[in-house]
Amino acid sequence: MDLFYKSTRDKNEKVTASVAILNGLANDGGLYVPESIPELGVELSQLANMDYRETAFAVMSKFLTDFTEDELKHCINSAYDDKFDTKEIAPVVKVGDAYGIELFHGKTIAFKDMALSILPHLLTTAARKNNIKDEIVILTATSGDTGKAALAGFADVPGTKIIVFYPKDGVSPIQEKQMVTQTGDNTFVVGIRGNFDEAQTGVKKMFSNKDLNERMNAKGFRFSSANSINIGRLVPQVVYYVYAYGRLVKNNTIKAGDKVNVVVPTGNFGNILAAYFAGKMGLPIGKLICASNENKVLYDFFTTGEYNKNREFILTSSPSMDILISSNLERLIYLSCGCDTDKNIALMKELNETGKYTITEDMKNNIKDFYGNYASEEETKETIHEIFEKYHYLADTHSAVAYCVYNKYKKDTKDSTPAIVASTASPYKFTRSVMTAVDSKYDKLSDFELVDEMTRITGVKIPAAIEEIRTAPILHKTVCDSDKMQKTVEEYLGL
Numbered sequence: 001m002d003l004f005y006k007s008t009r010d011k012n013e014k015v016t017a018s019v020a021i022l023n024g025l026a027n028d029g030g031l032y033v034p035e036s037i038p039e040l041g042v043e044l045s046q047l048a049n050m051d052y053r054e055t056a057f058a059v060m061s062k063f064l065t066d067f068t069e070d071e072l073k074h075c076i077n078s079a080y081d082d083k084f085d086t087k088e089i090a091p092v093v094k095v096g097d098a099y100g101i102e103l104f105h106g107k108t109i110a111f112k113d114m115a116l117s118i119l120p121h122l123l124t125t126a127a128r129k130n131n132i133k134d135e136i137v138i139l140t141a142t143s144g145d146t147g148k149a150a151l152a153g154f155a156d157v158p159g160t161k162i163i164v165f166y167p168k169d170g171v172s173p174i175q176e177k178q179m180v181t182q183t184g185d186n187t188f189v190v191g192i193r194g195n196f197d198e199a200q201t202g203v204k205k206m207f208s209n210k211d212l213n214e215r216m217n218a219k220g221f222r223f224s225s226a227n228s229i230n231i232g233r234l235v236p237q238v239v240y241y242v243y244a245y246g247r248l249v250k251n252n253t254i255k256a257g258d259k260v261n262v263v264v265p266t267g268n269f270g271n272i273l274a275a276y277f278a279g280k281m282g283l284p285i286g287k288l289i290c291a292s293n294e295n296k297v298l299y300d301f302f303t304t305g306e307y308n309k310n311r312e313f314i315l316t317s318s319p320s321m322d323i324l325i326s327s328n329l330e331r332l333i334y335l336s337c338g339c340d341t342d343k344n345i346a347l348m349k350e351l352n353e354t355g356k357y358t359i360t361e362d363m364k365n366n367i368k369d370f371y372g373n374y375a376s377e378e379e380t381k382e383t384i385h386e387i388f389e390k391y392h393y394l395a396d397t398h399s400a401v402a403y404c405v406y407n408k409y410k411k412d413t414k415d416s417t418p419a420i421v422a423s424t425a426s427p428y429k430f431t432r433s434v435m436t437a438v439d440s441k442y443d444k445l446s447d448f449e450l451v452d453e454m455t456r457i458t459g460v461k462i463p464a465a466i467e468e469i470r471t472a473p474i475l476h477k478t479v480c481d482s483d484k485m486q487k488t489v490e491e492y493l494g495l
């Protein structure tokens with residue numbers, strides 16, 4: 001039985017998984033959602049015996065039903081290989097009384113690698129299946145980590161070009177250096193004078209610009225997206241929650257069937273939505289704990305039912321979560337109102353026109369498994385310091401937001417269900433913020449002196465991703481205003 005994908009904004013659109021991946025965004029600007037969430041179809045006790053690739057196949061084959069077994073296995077084997085610095089791919093480590101799943105062992109040392117290692121393979125397979133001969137142009141807005149992970153995934157992949165927009169002053173120095181040193185003839189990196197939301201809005205506008213798309217097609221190009229609006233991003237992210245559960249069963253932390261809570265440091269709402277999907281597949285997930293930084297739009301949403309982006313955009317030490325318009329929330333909104341496209345369109349229109357909307361009591365009731373809270377900059381710093389002092393474990397700023405919110409949750413609720421904490425980036429990606437949280441004296445050191453000091457105090461080897469950029473030449477220097485993004489794309493593609 002094939003599983004089809006519907007748009008959150010058009011009840012008549014219905015496409016296969018491969019077409020949904022190719023398109024990225026639906027024609028009407030909506031997001032693709034599976035018609036129903038498939039059952040996991042594996043005994044929970046069995047998960048303990050499955051490695052990452054086997055788990056990936058079990059989960060992804062349920063969602064991507066128009067891929068053959070061979071096609072999907074080829075994609076999985078090409079993605080989850082020695083690009084990751086550990087055979088486990090995503091190891092689970094005990095940090096205090098929490099179980100951190102480290103999602104940063106891929107090429108660019110952030111959790112985006114979990115999905116972006118496989119997306120290019122899914123996309124090129126999807127193009128072949130659907131007889132697409134056009135060159136695929138990946139258009140991506142990044143708050144710091146998606147950009148590099150997508151560049152690494154798509155660099156020199158035949159039949160593709162990738163264009164990344166990042167907020168010039170809104171990413172960490174290491175994040176920026178990683179992107180602007182990217183090699184590959186098909187890569188193009190642009191800094192914009194604006195924030196992530198402006199970059200994301202600019203990209204979405206290009207996707208739905210009919211005239212631009214027609215001129216693209218005439219030249220043999222078509223757009224697709226590497227942002228988490230693409231279900232080819234979302235589906236691979238479901239895998240590691242199932243995998244983490246299997247690890248906890250394997251080491252007897254839980255019995256098969258026991259509930260676990262999940263804590264996710266959240267920005268665009270993709271990672272936590274994947275956890276929600278894992279729960280709907282039958283993984284026994286109790287609470288979905290949504291952790292925000294000072295851009296706490298989601299915390300306010302889960303506590304009041306009002307989503308309101310009309311507020312100051314705050315640059316924090318966890319830049320990958322500096323987001324006020326969480327794109328993937330639209331999928332949850334759509335599902336929580338019984339897949340009512342008219343209701344969803346009305347709310348999204350309100351968001352677009354007034355910057356806010358309020359959901360009904362029924363909808364609120366349908367999403368009561370979510371709990372939201374946030375960590376201030378000071379609390380994030382304290383959490384890094386405390387975890388290092390107590391457990392000699394160095395968390396990055398994003399993961400620290402999650403650990404901090406987990407502690408708040410326990411205090412609030414007295415719930416002692418074991419919790420899986422999504423650990424989304426290596427501390428090496430945010431060396432200055434992390435090291436000065438350990439001790440303010442480190443502020444005097446340069447970025448790479450900090451890297452060396454970090455390896456000295458933790459004994460954790462410097463990741464290849466960091467060694468590579470120490471001396472790499474800067475290859476991308478384009479900077480533009482946020483309203484000139486389309487012009488930059490047209491120039492690059494020769495339209």
Ligand SMILES: *Cc1c(COP(=O)(O)O)cnc(C)c1O
Nearest residue numbers: 145267268269270271320424425
């Ligand atoms: C992207 C990112 C997040 C936020 O994930 P979403 O899926 O956008 O909610 C959190 N932490 C890090 C390190 C990231 O790169």
